[in-house]
Amino acid sequence: MIDDKEFVIKYKHELEGNFEEMVTWFLNVKLGISTRHIPPFTSDNRSVDLLDLYVVVEGDGGYRSVTNDNLWPVITKDVGYEYHDGEFMRIICDTPECHHF
Numbered sequence: 001m002i003d004d005k006e007f008v009i010k011y012k013h014e015l016e017g018n019f020e021e022m023v024t025w026f027l028n029v030k031l032g033i034s035t036r037h038i039p040p041f042t043s044d045n046r047s048v049d050l051l052d053l054y055v056v057v058e059g060d061g062g063y064r065s066v067t068n069d070n071l072w073p074v075i076t077k078d079v080g081y082e083y084h085d086g087e088f089m090r091i092i093c094d095t096p097e098c099h100h101f
Helices: 005-010 012-030 050-059 063-068 072-078 083-093 096-100
Strands: none
Touching: 005 012, 005 050, 012 050, 050 072, 050 083, 063 072, 063 083, 072 083
């Protein structure tokens, strides 16, 4: 369902909360990590919409493809942030939990 952009747009509000709950559960229960803030915040205190980030990264081939093609600044702009936030977005996704979704 998350691969269907029209579905995501139509049900974004509901999916967003469920996606964050899933990420929180995965971090806390499955991986035993309780130190990450969900949603994460950029250095200028803007929250990162994990669902948007996930959809855009997957749409561009996934974490490895985006990293190999050095697309993080572009991905960052696509989700509404500045080019300089690209490394932060890569770090958010460079975790075992991100690679499992």
